[in-house]
Amino acid sequence: MSIVVDILSWLLLTVGGGFVLIGGIGVLRMPSFYTRVHASSMTDTMGAILVLTGIMLQAGFTLATLKLIAILIFLLFTGPTAANALASSALLSGLKPDSDGQTAKTDRPA
């Protein structure tokens, strides 16, 4: 039984780590501001869900799991909100969503 939980937990941790890695690569490689926000918000949601669920399986039925659930709920509220705030304030300050990669050169801080 415990070996099944371990395998499941490591599977979740690895896949979650993969999502975080993809998010990181996305932030570096995506062509424009909005696509980069999209990549980083994936780290906040999929990465956090998978990694924290993996840790919860390691912790078992303890107080630590309850705290991890609280952290997960907090992240699921704040992560997408932060991504939304970032994107909407960029839009309001005049950065046009643009798919041809033109904005990539201009929106990088000097």
Added chain:
Amino acid sequence: MIGTLFSVFVLLLLLVTAVAIVQTANLFVASMLAGIFSLLLATTFFLLDAADVALTEAAVGAGISTVLFLSALALTSETERTPARWSGLALAVVATAAAVLIYATFDKPAFGDPEAPVHTHVAPWYISQTAAEVDIPNIVTAVLASFRAYDTLGEVFVVLTAGIGVLFLLSARRGIAYRDDIARRDGEGLRHYVIPRVVGRLLIPFILIFGLYVQFHGEYGPGGAFQAGAIIAAGFILLALLEGEERALQAVPLQALLYLSAGGALLYGGVGVASVLLGGNFLEYRVFLPGPAASQQLGIIAIELGVGLTVTGVLLSIFHAFAARGRGL
């Protein structure tokens, strides 16, 4: 092994972030990088098993400081002014100071050396006596609030003095009169950003409850009054960012913040004076109650409350001082 590797990795990231902060000319980017630096530093502290310091660094360094930097940036330009010329004298002073500091590290004990002076002086006594004298699991709290309560008293007064200094610098010219300003502004905060506002308002009560938990659970787990003060201040700063200064000042007026800041330090000092009046030494808690451990715990809770009040009051006063100044200019 993995732990060491991870520590080295985080330390390298710290170095990279520090160089990036120096290199960037954009002050907004520098503030964000300073927040990342603090978070990495908190991770390093946590890897060194210093959970209390890690929590402080995360709450104050990565949280409150970043907000204060951003409010200060609202008063100034976003890019760094380039120095007119390189000063040879300044370079010489910095290089000499760096050389002296590097030379000084040669005399330091090796990393993790159990024979280092810091581990052989009073630390063993604290570790062996905390259970008997104070009877709480978190030795850090026992050291901070009981064995070395004088030092913490000094820290509280440093925080209070810093707050008074900032308030003098930022509001001397305009005085209390800037409150009328605030009443006149209504379309402030993030009122038209619906999503951050709704989610933020949902979070504020939980942030405040978490702050109280950190405050009163500090004897049993990582945390304590400094961290709790920063977290509670962060909750009210979030309110100010979302709903505008006016609403935040309605919740906690400026006058109340001044009373909080001074009252916390007064409470701490008052505990010391009370122990003198009851026949003990300054901040000697054992005179309060018959049982030694119970009186220590009572003293710790009382002075931690004082620390929490002062930290919350000072951080919020500084934030409001920056925000009020930003409107006037």
